[in-house]
Amino acid sequence: MASRRLLVHSATQVVQVVNNGERVLTGPAMKKLEIIQRTNEDGVSIVIDSKGNIEAIGLDGEVKKTFKNATYEKTIDATGMSIIPGLVDGHTHPVWAGDRVHEFAMKLAGATYMEVHESGGGIHYTVEHTRKATEDELLHSLKSRLWRMLKSGTTLVECKSGYGLNADTEIKMLQVIERAKRKVPIDISSTYCGAHAVPKGSSASEATKDVIDVQIPRIHKLMQEEKLHVDNIDVFCELGVFNVEQTKQILEAGKNIGLQINFHGDELHPIKSAEMGADLGATAISHLEEVSDLGIEKMAESGTIAVILPTTAYILRLNNPPVRKMLASGVAVALGSDFNPNAYCLSMPLVMHLACVNLHMTMNEALVAATLNAAASVGKSSTHGSLEVGKYGDMVILDEPKWENMIYQLGGHNHVIKHVIKQGKVVV
Secondary structure, three states: OEEEEEEEEEEEEEEEEEEOOOOOOOHHHHHHHHHEOOOOOOOOEEEEEEOOOOEEEEEEHHHHHOOOOOEEEEEEEEEEEEEEOOEEEEOOOOOOOOOHHHHHHHOOOOOOOOHHHHHHOOHHHHHHHHOOOOOHHHHHHHHHHHHHHHOEEEEEEEEEEEOOOOOHHHHHHHHHHHHHHHOOOOOOEEEEEEEEOOOOOOOHHHHHHHHHHHHHHHHHHHHHHHOOOOEEEEEEEEEOOHHHHHHHHHHHHEEEEOOOEEEOOOOOHHHOOHHHHHHHOOEEEEEEEOOOOHHHHHHHHHOEEEEEOOOHHHHHHOOOOHHHHHHHHHHOOEEOOOEOOOOOOOHHHHHHHHHHHOOOOHHHHHHHOOOOHHHHHOOOOOOOOOOOOOOOOOEEEEEEEOOOOOHHHOOOOOHEEEEEOOOOOOOO
């Protein structure tokens, strides 16, 4: 009999999130977590098989009896500890060169996002530096950022291109993401975001044509040759960037080559991005600070997931997205860090804390949003986002008897997180 990869035993509680194969949760269901709690006699065990998948979860006595002759590559005594699924970060921009720490002072002095952008800062500043950087330089910084995410409990992350704005640099960024998948023990959902801004010297209509006629065909060719594995298509749909019709054309072109629609909408102005995205059957729409009531209604009807980014509204002093209205309307809510040079946050525990305090989510809702629903936003909730038999053995072991300490102890996740497990292997 093959040796199992891992036995974790004696845990105080194991937060499965769901235990009946649910792929996404909405409304009141987001408030209820499935938790296995220790009894007076028994803690809780998890067995990870030789392939890295969950083979069993249950009270110690039951598991010990079922696996009485089993051997394990590693055993962890989780006495006094709690276990949650590996966290999922639903929205990041982690491949870039040239930090923008100097812009933070401008924002603190009152400059808006678009004022910084129009002054030559923002995305254009990062594009200039990213175009000049070599693939190896970009990979070096990306690996460092991914390891910091892992240390904060993230085991699956959505990673975008978008600081190239031309075919060569966008492909360079996607190739860096591809290489990182083999270098860091974290799962990545790769997103092409060539329409992140209008390049200097171009109009939005010219940029739209370049993305559709030049960039997407080149990326599709590399996907067919299996040199790139890209999952999602993204566009920054916003006043002064790509309008709703241009965004629709680009998203449809991405959908035609098999990419899931997962884009920026209704962040700074209410321009009906959500309505358009829902009509297209978008898997997910991010931001939504200015989403309309009709947009919320249509997203609920289409099953489009709202990827909420608490750091963005916090840093840019924007209106908070109407999360409670979304939840009441039946929209599935997920969370992301929006890690980028404008919002330098790699910690999903901090994102969850902000979601609870600023967006009025419950801690249970925040955990669902940062696990199962975030996995669903990138089409991976069949393998990630909950602790169930058959799913990946990705989990975070917390050195506290109650999992809520990860959110409650603001900025303290480095002390709360004892181990991060990726498919049954201790990576942190």
